[in-house]
Amino acid sequence: MAIEIQSELAEPTGRGPRDWAGFRSYWLRPGIHTGVILAAVGYILGHLLGNFLSSGYQQNVHSDANDVPIVLGYALGVLGWLIGLGVFNDLFWLVLGRQRPPDTHLSSVEPGLGKYFRYTLDHKVVGIQYLFGMIGYFLTGGLFAMAIRSELLSPSYHLIGANQYLMVVGEHGTMMMMMMSSVILGPFGQYFGPLLIGSKRVAFPRLEALGFWLTPAAYVILLSGMLFGGFPTGWTGYEPLATQAKQGMDAYYFAFGLMGISMILAGFNMIVTVINYRAPGMRWSRMPMFVWSMFTVSFLQVLSVPVLVGACFMGLMDRTFQTAFFTNQLGGSSFLYEDLFWFFGHPEVYILALPGFGIIAEVVSVFCRKPLFGYKIAAAGMLGVGILSFFVWQHHLFDSGINPDMRPLFMLTTELISIPTGFIFLVGMGTFWKAKIRFSIPMLFALAFYFNFLIGGISGVFLSDVPADTTEHGSFFVMAHFHYTIMGGLIFAFMAGVYYWLPKMTGIKLNEKLGRIHFWTMFIFFNTTFLPLFALGLMGMPRRVFEYARNLETLNDWVSISAFCLGGSILIFLFNFVMSTLFWREREVGNPWRSRSLEWQLSSPPPPENFSRVPVILASPYDYGIPNALPVADLNPPPGVIAGAYAGAAPQAPQAPQAPQAPRTPGTPSSAGAGTEA
Numbered sequence: 240m241a242i243e244i245q246s247e248l249a250e251p252t253g254r255g256p257r258d259w260a261g262f263r264s265y266w267l268r269p270g271i272h273t274g275v276i277l278a279a280v281g282y283i284l285g286h287l288l289g290n291f292l293s294s295g296y297q298q299n300v301h302s303d304a305n306d307v308p309i310v311l312g313y314a315l316g317v318l319g320w321l322i323g324l325g326v327f328n329d330l331f332w333l334v335l336g337r338q339r340p341p342d343t344h345l346s347s348v349e350p351g352l353g354k355y356f357r358y359t360l361d362h363k364v365v366g367i368q369y370l371f372g373m374i375g376y377f378l379t380g381g382l383f384a385m386a387i388r389s390e391l392l393s394p395s396y397h398l399i400g401a402n403q404y405l406m407v408v409g410e411h412g413t414m415m416m417m418m419m420s421s422v423i424l425g426p427f428g429q430y431f432g433p434l435l436i437g438s439k440r441v442a443f444p445r446l447e448a449l450g451f452w453l454t455p456a457a458y459v460i461l462l463s464g465m466l467f468g469g470f471p472t473g474w475t476g477y478e479p480l481a482t483q484a485k486q487g488m489d490a491y492y493f494a495f496g497l498m499g500i501s502m503i504l505a506g507f508n509m510i511v512t513v514i515n516y517r518a519p520g521m522r523w524s525r526m527p528m529f530v531w532s533m534f535t536v537s538f539l540q541v542l543s544v545p546v547l548v549g550a551c552f553m554g555l556m557d558r559t560f561q562t563a564f565f566t567n568q569l570g571g572s573s574f575l576y577e578d579l580f581w582f583f584g585h586p587e588v589y590i591l592a593l594p595g596f597g598i599i600a601e602v603v604s605v606f607c608r609k610p611l612f613g614y615k616i617a618a619a620g621m622l623g624v625g626i627l628s629f630f631v632w633q634h635h636l637f638d639s640g641i642n643p644d645m646r647p648l649f650m651l652t653t654e655l656i657s658i659p660t661g662f663i664f665l666v667g668m669g670t671f672w673k674a675k676i677r678f679s680i681p682m683l684f685a686l687a688f689y690f691n692f693l694i695g696g697i698s699g700v701f702l703s704d705v706p707a708d709t710t711e712h713g714s715f716f717v718m719a720h721f722h723y724t725i726m727g728g729l730i731f732a733f734m735a736g737v738y739y740w741l742p743k744m745t746g747i748k749l750n751e752k753l754g755r756i757h758f759w760t761m762f763i764f765f766n767t768t769f770l771p772l773f774a775l776g777l778m779g780m781p782r783r784v785f786e787y788a789r790n791l792e793t794l795n796d797w798v799s800i801s802a803f804c805l806g807g808s809i810l811i812f813l814f815n816f817v818m819s820t821l822f823w824r825e826r827e828v829g830n831p832w833r834s835r836s837l838e839w840q841l842s843s844p845p846p847p848e849n850f851s852r853v854p855v856i857l858a859s860p861y862d863y864g865i866p867n868a869l870p871v872a873d874l875n876p877p878p879g880v881i882a883g884a885y886a887g888a889a890p891q892a893p894q895a896p897q898a899p900q901a902p903r904t905p906g907t908p909s910s911a912g913a914g915t916e917a
């Protein structure tokens with residue numbers, strides 16, 4: 240049976256983009272403007288309805304807190320936001336039993352920038368929406384970090400009060416851990432996932448788009464918590480402090496739950512896409528390492544995040560309808576919340592880390608000009624990390640009073656997970672061995688990634704051991720470890736991906752001189768900021784406390800000044816990004832890195848349907864330096880591809896030794912040799 244995929248984003252034959260009946264004025268189509276209007280209307284209606292429904296609640300009559308209208312306002316506000324974006328338009332026409340009229344805002348063929356501000360079914364547009372959204376969320380979290388370090392300049396003179404400090408700490412941690420959970424899987428996973436496996440589309444484009452548009456709603460709801468007093472729990476939302484918190488806690492639960500739903504949708508979509516939409520010849524042993532990382536992380540999201548969503552729902556029920564899931568005095572358990580949260584929370588660490596390893600694997604192979612060392616070991620390591628990450632969550636509870644008999648088991652599992660992580664790390668070291676490295680900007684960030692993650696991994700060994708963790712838990716030592724593994728790993732990998740893939744996404748390259756300045760300032764000041772925190776933690780400085788011993792002031796001042804310089808390095812990146820994409824616009828339409836991977840065999844940016852025909856994959860994307868290596872794919876195979884071979888192919892020509900049984904037919908050697916495996 241011939242394998243042909245007809246994209247639903249295809250343009251009608253004989254009609255140019257501007258001939259569409261669906262091209263109407265921006266203001267007459269669903270978009271951000273209609274979403275904001277209906278979101279505001281929905282929140283007002285929900286708040287009024289909540290006040291009406293809860294007016295007789297005894298707990299509201301005798302207290303100054305009423306969570307019901309806030310939660311109901313958030314719910315109807317999000318519903319209005321999605322309706323205004325046009326998310327339910329297809330369902331509306333289906334219920335009416337009518338065919339939906341042409342509406343090209345669902346496609347990337349729409350001219351101009353308007354498509355980036357609307358609900359769209361093109362995965363490349365969604366990827367760019369994620370990119371700009373994640374940069375905005377990261378900058379917001381960074382501003383909260385600057386406020387924290389400003390307050391810690393002095394142990395006795397304060398810029399903000401104790402409650403406000405806890406609110407800022409909670410907003411910073413939650414913004415970074417919640418909103419940034421899709422910082423790689425969102426921009427690069429959604430954009431390049433189908434391209435890397437030779438697909439014209441994702442499996443469920445509507446779910447993909449919905450997953451993104453839930454993130455701005457979660458972002459606004461999280462920030463709105465500051466209007467209601469914030470939340471004093473940090474990013475973990477621990478009970479019983481959460482039950483005692485003000486109404487800002489509702490924003491935490493609701494926003495985290497929304498972001499969890501977004502992660503579930505993205506993970507489910509990616510799993511189905513990778514399993515069912517791979518091009519002929521794209522075996523599991525030929526999949527790019529970035530796809531392996533996305534595939535593993537997607538399973539983590541689908542299996543662990545529903546537990547978090549359930550915990551958030553239970554917390555909202557405790558605050559609105561007076562259930563007692565987490566209230567010890569009424570038969571609940573605060574330990575229940577901690578177990579539910581960390582059953583998600585520790586896989587979350589690898590949801591953040593593994594995509595970074597995937598990007599770095601792509602970059603390292605390209606700029607070392609060598610095949611990826613230990614490809615199968617790296618793939619097995621990622622799967623091993625994914626499996627073991629579900630067996631380590633209770634090491635976060637070593638100091639909580641849980642049964643001491645459980646501590647040896649979770650100490651063992653926590654240390655075991657370092658084995659597959661080490662395999663992934665050593666794959667990079669093996670690729671560096673005797674390589675002719677090109678020190679491009681993406682490669683510099685990749686090298687920094689390995690340096691930072693090594694320090695984070697070594698420090699994590701101390702926290703996995705019960706005796707050491709008893710001393711270091713809750714101190715700045717933990718915060719230093721966490722930032723080395725997440726920011727030192729994830730954000731450096733994200734920057735490598737931006738410099739590596741932005742020319743492909745936009746056809747524009749960033750300024751190289753500014754990029755090198757950005758790298759060196761970011762790398763140096765990141766280490767001068769977070770390396771001293773290990774010493775501060777061992778000297779007894781606790782987290783989430785804005786008054787500290789006077790003898791720690793000098794070291795805190797050093798960290799704060801370094802943090803301000805680190806923030807300046809991010810401003811250099813932002814300046815480079817804005818000026819390069821909007822004003823300088825240095826075009827890059829070819830393959831500047833001489834990469835073999837499939838996405839770089841297309842034009843920059845890729846065409847609306849990715850591939851004119853479904854390609855046939857011929858070889859691994861990492862066959863650098865191998866004589867007579869086959870091209871990675873035939874991008875223009877004859878019609879009638881059957882089981883990964885050609886129908887009626889010509890007799891076989893001599894085969895290259897690296898790919899036995901691969902019939903060769905004439906093709907374009909630079910990008911698409913015309914051959915495949917029988």
